[in-house]
Amino acid sequence: MRTNSFDGLCDACSAHVAAGSGSLTGKPGRWRTWCLACSPRPPARGAHDGWHRLPLASLDFETTGVDPHADRVVSYALLDEPGFEITGLIDPGVPIPTAASDVHGITETMVAGAPGPAEALTVVIDWVQALIERRVGLVVFNACYDLTMLRAEAQRHGLAEPDWERLLVVDPYVLDWGIERGGLGQRRLVDVAAYYGVRLDGAHDATVDARAAREVAVELAARHATVGTTSLEDLMGHQRTWYADRAEDWNSYARRVGRDLDDPTGWPLAS
Structure with missing residues (x-):
């Protein structure tokens, strides 16, 4: 996420968000503006066991x-x-x-x-x-x-x-x-x-x-x-799989604008 550079309406509550007072998510052509109250946040910690323990x-x-x-x-x-x-x-x-x-x-x-x-x-x-x-x-x-x-x-x-x-x-x-x-x-x-x-x-x-x-x-x-x-x-x-998905997501944009393509198989070692 980044700070919003322009005025906009909050994607969640439609409140006016002045430039520099909220957050911006997404990517070119799919930007979303958020007020501070509605800015995306991660879920709370769970009680589950897993590799993080x-x-x-x-x-x-x-x-x-x-x-x-x-x-x-x-x-x-x-x-x-x-x-x-x-x-x-x-x-x-x-x-x-x-x-x-x-x-x-x-x-x-x-x-x-x-x-x-x-x-x-x-x-x-x-x-x-x-x-x-x-x-x-x-x-x-x-x-x-x-x-x-x-x-x-x-x-x-x-x-x-x-x-x-x-x-x-x-x-x-x-x-x-x-x-x-x-x-x-x-x-x-x-x-x-x-x-x-x-x-x-x-x-x-x-x-x-x-x-x-x-x-x-x-x-x-x-x-x-x-x-x-x-x-x-x-x-x-x-x-x-997620790395390949991310690479293909980038590549669909890169092809449109003439940028270098990523290798979808390049994780954890790039070819």
């Missing part, structure tokens, strides 16, 4: 850019059991663009002397493989980006890869789309966190983002029993 790990990277095949990891956060965190900087061996530094605050000076990718990412890969053996779900917001980058980095540096086929991934980005079907508009981590009441101070810090993503995943499962009571194994199939 199990141990969950979380991973996040900060990187040199937005291409998971070509860009490089510059910092990582691995969150596991309470009190267990592994974080670090990586010297990617390539320049860090100013545009990337402006987002996450990590500069070439900061990573000078940090471990290189082969050393640092071996720690990440070993940890991911340990999660696979323990059958612990790994929360990654927009998993196809971070996990595709991890695979690309592993192949680039000749590292053994995790057993991807057995990895249990929980992607709040995809889960949120599966629940809302894109009806709430742009849903970055900061948007989904705000919607579910998860605190996110200092976005684009790997530890902050990993922690918020895990908390969002728990809230999604606690507030939507059909998601929370699904086994993590079955949830993998649902997420692949």
